[in-house]
Amino acid sequence: MIRLDVPGKPGATYKVRVGALDSGLAELDLPTARPLACISDPHIWDLHGDKLAAIAPVDTHLLPRGEAGKTWEHLQATIAFLAARNQQRDEPIIAFGGGAVGDLTGLAAALYRRGTPVIQVPTTLLAQVDSSVGGKTAIDAEGQKNLVGAFHPPAAVIADPALLATLDEREVTAGLAETVKYGLIGDRKFYDWLVSEGGKSLRDHNADAAARAIATAVEAKASYVRGDLEDRTGRRALLNLGHTFGHAIESIAGLGTVLHGEAVAIGMVLAARFSEAQGHASDIAEKVAADFRAIGLPTSLDDAGLAGRGSDLLDPMLHDKKNERGEIRLILLRDIGDAFMATDVAEAELGGFLRSL
Numbered sequence: 267m268i269r270l271d272v273p274g275k276p277g278a279t280y281k282v283r284v285g286a287l288d289s290g291l292a293e294l295d296l297p298t299a300r301p302l303a304c305i306s307d308p309h310i311w312d313l314h315g316d317k318l319a320a321i322a323p324v325d326t327h328l329l330p331r332g333e334a335g336k337t338w339e340h341l342q343a344t345i346a347f348l349a350a351r352n353q354q355r356d357e358p359i360i361a362f363g364g365g366a367v368g369d370l371t372g373l374a375a376a377l378y379r380r381g382t383p384v385i386q387v388p389t390t391l392l393a394q395v396d397s398s399v400g401g402k403t404a405i406d407a408e409g410q411k412n413l414v415g416a417f418h419p420p421a422a423v424i425a426d427p428a429l430l431a432t433l434d435e436r437e438v439t440a441g442l443a444e445t446v447k448y449g450l451i452g453d454r455k456f457y458d459w460l461v462s463e464g465g466k467s468l469r470d471h472n473a474d475a476a477a478r479a480i481a482t483a484v485e486a487k488a489s490y491v492r493g494d495l496e497d498r499t500g501r502r503a504l505l506n507l508g509h510t511f512g513h514a515i516e517s518i519a520g521l522g523t524v525l526h527g528e529a530v531a532i533g534m535v536l537a538a539r540f541s542e543a544q545g546h547a548s549d550i551a552e553k554v555a556a557d558f559r560a561i562g563l564p565t566s567l568d569d570a571g572l573a574g575r576g577s578d579l580l581d582p583m584l585h586d587k588k589n590e591r592g593e594i595r596l597i598l599l600r601d602i603g604d605a606f607m608a609t610d611v612a613e614a615e616l617g618g619f620l621r622s623l
């Protein structure tokens with residue numbers, strides 16, 4: 267079992283445990299008076315629900331799979347489920363699934379009775395390396411990714427790499443993108459490992475490689491979140507590398523069509539290319555694209571079925587949450603392992619770059 271304590275609400279930390287589900291849950295002081303509320307999706311519940319139910323009795327509400335669950339309608343249905351069982355304010359809700367289940371459940375938990383604990387039990391690589399930790403919760407609205415949300419750190423995170431054995435290749439790819447993001451932002455050694463042997467091991471469902479990747483990513487995420495839980499100072503914003511382009515890709519394709527991780531992979535390559543175009547970096551974009559291709563990640567709009575649609579990205583990019591006072595802000599790279607926030611990016615230059623794609 268890998269044990270990490272991650273900064274949560276001011277002055278508090280929560281447990282992140284990477285290891286067997288039963289041992290991880292045994293480290294939490296779960297109430298036993300009645301079954302716990304659990305939010306999941308039908309696929310993950312069919313595959314692994316019995317394992318959770320054998321450890322902790324649960325009363326489960328199912329969301330549709332993937333991005334389709336991150337809507338007002340399902341937020342309302344989830345809150346109706348909690349209200350109907352008279353969920354108490356101190357009773358934890360279990361989010362059992364990928365990032366979509368985690369984001370929706372986290373938001374429902376933040377709102378229900380003004381805040382109730384959520385235990386994240388992530389079941390995808392993406393959710394284990396990234397979304398279950400850090401307390402960002404959201405639904406999509408008005409066609410925009412994560413438009414409505416709250417910061418609500420989990421009460422605990424239990425990530426069991428054994429659950430990843432049933433993930434299909436496309437979902438592993440999406441998770442690999444958010445994993446390699448940590449290397450590109452600030453850890454060259456992790457990047458080199460992932461694009462050489464690590465990425466292939468993760469694709470082969472190697473549990474030791476998964477545990478190493480999850481622990482490294484979670485430690486890195488904790489270091490960006492520490493002191494900037496609500497994404498205000500620019501430190502945490504580095505975790506958004508590839509996301510301004512990526513969220514725009516998800517939006518123009520139709521939310522749920524291109525997976526978040528796929529869009530972020532392409533977004534990171536575009537961020538590397540734009541970093542060069544802006545004179546911040548040299549000779550990284552082709553290397554990043556080649557490294558990504560070698561581990562099966564998409565690298566271009568063409569790969570997402572969006573060839574020739576570069577200019578369409580500008581409008582959604584102008585709606586990104588990082589933009590302030592009318593200024594466009596992007597996470598760019600000086601080098602592999604050296605990300606920074608570029609402020610006051612000229613719209614005309616960004617537009618020209620997008621048109622050239």
Ligand SMILES: NC(=O)c1ccc[n+]([C@@H]2O[C@H](COP(=O)([O-])OP(=O)(O)OC[C@H]3O[C@@H](n4cnc5c(N)ncnc54)[C@H](O)[C@@H]3O)[C@@H](O)[C@H]2O)c1
Pocket residue numbers: 307309310313331332333336363364365366367369389390391392393396397398399400401402403412429430431432433434437440441444526527
């Ligand atoms: N809050 C954050 O910090 C944060 C970070 C990154 C991503 N996100 C969000 O997370 C979402 C993407 O998450 P995701 O990639 O986990 O996708 P997802 O939650 O949509 O799940 C992907 C699919 O995998 C299936 N699945 C889940 N676990 C499985 C398993 N063990 N075996 C087989 N199939 C399984 C699900 O049924 C689903 O169809 C996006 O909405 C993204 O915006 C949030």
Ligand SMILES: O=C(O)C(=O)C[C@@H](O)[C@H](O)[C@H](O)COP(=O)(O)O
Pocket residue numbers: 396400402411412444497502503505506509587
């Ligand atoms: O935790 C963070 O901070 C991140 O930016 C992690 C991202 O991987 C994640 O996709 C996040 O939900 C994006 O947030 P947003 O603020 O751009 O909606």
Ligand SMILES: [Zn+2]
Pocket residue numbers: 444509526530
């Ligand atoms: Zn992301």
